[in-house]
Amino acid sequence: MSSAIGIERICMEFGEPGQGVRALDDVSLDIRANEFFTLLGPSGCGKTTLLRLIAGFEQPSAGTIRLYGEAMQDLPPFRRPVNTVFQSYALFPHMSVAQNIAFGLEMRGLPRAEIDATVQRMLALVKLPDVGRRRADQLSGGQQQRIALARALANQPKVLLLDESLSALDQKLRKDMQMELKRLQHETGITFIFVTHDQEEALTMSDRIAVMDKGRVLQVGTPSEIYESPVNRTVAAFIGETNFLAADAADAGLRLGDGQVLQAPTPLRGAVTLAIRPERVHLDPAGELEGVVEDVVYVGTDTVYHLNVAGQGGFRVRRQNHDGAVAAHAPGERLRLRVPTAAIRVLAE
Amino acid sequence: MNAAGLRHERRLLLRRLALSAPAMATLAVFLLVPLGIMLLVSFLQPGDYGGVKWGEYSLEAYVNFLYERDLDDSLVFNTDYLQIFQRSFWLSVLTTAGCLLVGFPTALYLALQSERRRNLLLLLVTVPFWTNLLVRVYAWILLLRNGGLVDSGLEALGLVHGGDLNVLYTDVAVVIGLLYTFLPFMVLPIYTSLEKLDWRLVEAAYDLGATRRQALRRIIVPLAMPGIAAGTILVFIPSLGNYIIPELLGGGKALMIGNLIQLQFGTAHNWPLGAALSFALLAFVLLAMLVYSLRFKGAAAGGHP
Numbered sequence: 001m002s003s004a005i006g007i008e009r010i011c012m013e014f015g016e017p018g019q020g021v022r023a024l025d026d027v028s029l030d031i032r033a034n035e036f037f038t039l040l041g042p043s044g045c046g047k048t049t050l051l052r053l054i055a056g057f058e059q060p061s062a063g064t065i066r067l068y069g070e071a072m073q074d075l076p077p078f079r080r081p082v083n084t085v086f087q088s089y090a091l092f093p094h095m096s097v098a099q100n101i102a103f104g105l106e107m108r109g110l111p112r113a114e115i116d117a118t119v120q121r122m123l124a125l126v127k128l129p130d131v132g133r134r135r136a137d138q139l140s141g142g143q144q145q146r147i148a149l150a151r152a153l154a155n156q157p158k159v160l161l162l163d164e165s166l167s168a169l170d171q172k173l174r175k176d177m178q179m180e181l182k183r184l185q186h187e188t189g190i191t192f193i194f195v196t197h198d199q200e201e202a203l204t205m206s207d208r209i210a211v212m213d214k215g216r217v218l219q220v221g222t223p224s225e226i227y228e229s230p231v232n233r234t235v236a237a238f239i240g241e242t243n244f245l246a247a248d249a250a251d252a253g254l255r256l257g258d259g260q261v262l263q264a265p266t267p268l269r270g271a272v273t274l275a276i277r278p279e280r281v282h283l284d285p286a287g288e289l290e291g292v293v294e295d296v297v298y299v300g301t302d303t304v305y306h307l308n309v310a311g312q313g314g315f316r317v318r319r320q321n322h323d324g325a326v327a328a329h330a331p332g333e334r335l336r337l338r339v340p341t342a343a344i345r346v347l348a349e
Numbered sequence: 350m351n352a353a354g355l356r357h358e359r360r361l362l363l364r365r366l367a368l369s370a371p372a373m374a375t376l377a378v379f380l381l382v383p384l385g386i387m388l389l390v391s392f393l394q395p396g397d398y399g400g401v402k403w404g405e406y407s408l409e410a411y412v413n414f415l416y417e418r419d420l421d422d423s424l425v426f427n428t429d430y431l432q433i434f435q436r437s438f439w440l441s442v443l444t445t446a447g448c449l450l451v452g453f454p455t456a457l458y459l460a461l462q463s464e465r466r467r468n469l470l471l472l473l474v475t476v477p478f479w480t481n482l483l484v485r486v487y488a489w490i491l492l493l494r495n496g497g498l499v500d501s502g503l504e505a506l507g508l509v510h511g512g513d514l515n516v517l518y519t520d521v522a523v524v525i526g527l528l529y530t531f532l533p534f535m536v537l538p539i540y541t542s543l544e545k546l547d548w549r550l551v552e553a554a555y556d557l558g559a560t561r562r563q564a565l566r567r568i569i570v571p572l573a574m575p576g577i578a579a580g581t582i583l584v585f586i587p588s589l590g591n592y593i594i595p596e597l598l599g600g601g602k603a604l605m606i607g608n609l610i611q612l613q614f615g616t617a618h619n620w621p622l623g624a625a626l627s628f629a630l631l632a633f634v635l636l637a638m639l640v641y642s643l644r645f646k647g648a649a650a651g652g653h654p
Binding site for chain 1: 547549550552553554555556557558559560563567568571572574
């Protein structure tokens with residue numbers, strides 16, 4: 001697959017050079033054509049800044065941004081074949097829905113008939129064929145979101161940027177729009193770069209994810225790579241639920257604080273952190289790990305056991321309620337846990 | 350609705366009336382009563398040495414506005430007063446256009462500054478109000494007169510050679526004076542609407558391929574329209590009826606409606622004609638506003654060509 005956007009050693013500083021705030025610190029990324037790529041991170045991690053650099057609203061302090069191989073960091077926004085769906089939608093309040101969608105096409109000086117046809121096609125694409133004559137502020141939040149999408153897609157950009165585009169919607173609408181976005185991406189074949197702080201959203205929608213924190217890219221990978229093999233504690237903690245256990249890595253295995261030993265291959269030696277996902281641990285009388293039940297929480301689909309393992313509290317084990325609610329173990333009870341070797345991720349920190 | 354609900358409604362209505370009563374009373378005393386007196390005066394006979402003859406009703410003032418009484422007492426259509434109305438109209442249009450041309454970029458510049466700078470610059474816009482208008486207009490006389498600062502300045506720069514500038518006591522001087530006086534009334538309302546503007550919309554326009562000029566024309570100006578409309582009205586109407594600027598900078602030669610009205614109450618000793626002219630001005634302003642609001646409404650709803 002060819003590269004759609006190449007980010008090469010981008011730095012972004014606000015304020016005085018040398019002593020300003022570093023929003024982006026030597027960021028490099030390669031985003032492939034026709035990919036649904038997500039920039040994921042907590043607020044202030046630099047993901048929105050990176051998006052604004054690609055759109056052209058900001059100039060990088062250093063580095064190169066390539067679009068299909070060609071450097072474009074010096075082009076103004078209106079010359080970039082890139083369109084943005086803004087977090088606030090930014091629909092023009094003094095224009096009708098159809099005029100909003102037509103705006104980009106008019107700027108390119110297309111003939112009226114072609115513009116009108118494209119507007120109709122875009123309205124059909126976002127499944128709102130009858131709202132063209134209405135004013136933007138007469139639409140619901142979900143509808144405005146779709147119109148913002150239609151307006152950006154009408155220009156047939158090579159890359160579509162979406163800035164926290166679903167965060168203003170309620171839960172139900174959000175789920176629908178996630179599927180809708182995936183559908184649109186498949187139908188249009190446009191590269192989508194999506195910015196979000198919602199890890200679940202990122203896992204659901206993306207082909208690949210870049211996890212960012214404090215202006216740096218921590219890890220790039222498919223959702224399963226990011227989830228199953230986080231490179232460090234920050235990524236593991238940010239994506240999904242994770243139990244962390246302090247351990248000492250030696251040839252004999254991973255020794256926990258109270259002397260229990262777990263087995264997992266690792267080149268590391270000395271103090272390490274074990275990251276273990278709650279759903280990968282099984283309650284099993286023949287298990288190698290022991291813990292004391294602190295609390296049992298029933299959450300509908302699952303029952304979550306909070307255990308004290310090796311002197312550390314809050315170790316969670318998630319068990320699906322295949323057989324409905326089962327009131328089994330009580331606080332204070334000792335349980336044995338089976339932790340498959342593949343479920344243990346050994347981290348250096 | 351039940352009885353208790355109705356009582357509640359009525360209480361709310363009474364409270365609203367009570368709250369608006371002072372404003373209503375002020376309007377009645379200081380607007381409606383004087384207007385009523387003026388209306389009455391316009392239908393009376395002029396007194397011999399100013400004032401009016403109470404109780405002697407006549408349409409003479411309104412007839413005099415459009416006709417002249419010939420020697421044989423027959424009425425001849427006379428456009429003298431209408432010409433002054435027309436001149437006043439065009440001078441005010443020029444003033445308004447000039448204020449818009451200077452005021453819009455100023456307001457845009459103000460709105461784009463940081464908050465601290467903005468407040469300082471806004472203060473500077475209002476600084477002229479701290480000095481008496483008369484003083485400022487006399488300053489313009491000193492600037493514009495032959496041999497004044499502008500004249501000698503231009504000569505020193507070699508832009509004019511010999512001769513006098515001859516700007517003072519012309520329509521040009523009047524328009525300069527009006528423009529100077531009313532510029533803040535154009536800047537402030539436009540600034541207010543630009544300050545509220547969501548600049549992400551401008552970013553969205555750039556993103557969709559609009560150049561700076563296109564974003565200005567298609568996004569910024571339409572969204573600043575309420576401010577532009579308010580500024581236009583705030584400049585145009587006071588310019589139309591202005592008295593002091595044409596009096597001082599027009600030197601009594603370049604008459605505007607305000608001067609004409611003053612003349613009737615002063616040296617001409619014809620109060621009814623002055624009152625009638627005032628009402629003609631009022632009617633003219635209302636008509637202009639009506640036309641303007643219709644045009645403006647059409648432009649706002651039209652959106653794009």
